[in-house]
Amino acid sequence: MMVNDFHISPKMEIYSCMVDLYSRAGMLDKAMALINKMPFPAGAIVWRTLLAASRVHRNVELGKLAAENLISLQPHDSAAYVLLSNLYAATGDWQERAKVRKLMDVRKVKKEIGYSWIEVKNKTYSFMAGDVSHPLSDSIYMKLEELSGRLKDAGYQPDTNYVLHDVEDEHKEAILSR
Incomplete structure (x- = not known):
């Protein structure tokens, strides 16, 4: 066509x-x-x-x-x-x-670390999973844990199929939430 x-x-x-x-x-x-x-x-x-x-x-x-x-x-x-x-x-x-x-x-093929970016008020912030370089990372991760709990209470089930197979499900969920 x-x-x-x-x-x-x-x-x-x-x-x-x-x-x-x-x-x-x-x-x-x-x-x-x-x-x-x-x-x-x-x-x-x-x-x-x-x-x-x-x-x-x-x-x-x-x-x-x-x-x-x-x-x-x-x-x-x-x-x-x-x-x-x-x-x-x-x-x-x-x-x-x-x-x-x-x-x-x-073959010495390495997976590159995935980064995400967000722009807030004309300033760009980059981060990756498990990143603790932010000065408020402790409170950020506490908030993420709280949100994860609320999601689970609402019925959310994380897909853990692609997370390490030799790790317990609870630990897989923790890995996914970081």
Whole structure:
């Protein structure tokens, strides 16, 4: 349609968006069919999108395929390894998860620490999980504990599937709230 009606050839980003849309709708077969029909080889963004969707829908076979392609394109990008590891964790395959983590060690692939930013009154603040560098971190974490308790009282159950599998559930929840 884009080519015929508007004389526009879709680029990698459009294909990635379509793969994402199909994946969000649970249509992983259509997403893969689209990838196979692309007029050029799928790039890292397309494979990363499919890998993330495979984790959400717990499709190990498709996730492995996406990870293999992504790793062949970007062997030192931690995203493929982490997403595949999380897919194995979500499906309870701790042996395969451990193999992926070991492969990261062998290849010296490191997961970058995730930071968040917020701007308040034209000043930008950055922080990461477990960060205690703020002078009020003790009171901040006390408030977070209070809020976590209120959330649990209201029926909230944190998803602990992706937190260390050899840790008790209560400790997993503490890790998630930091």
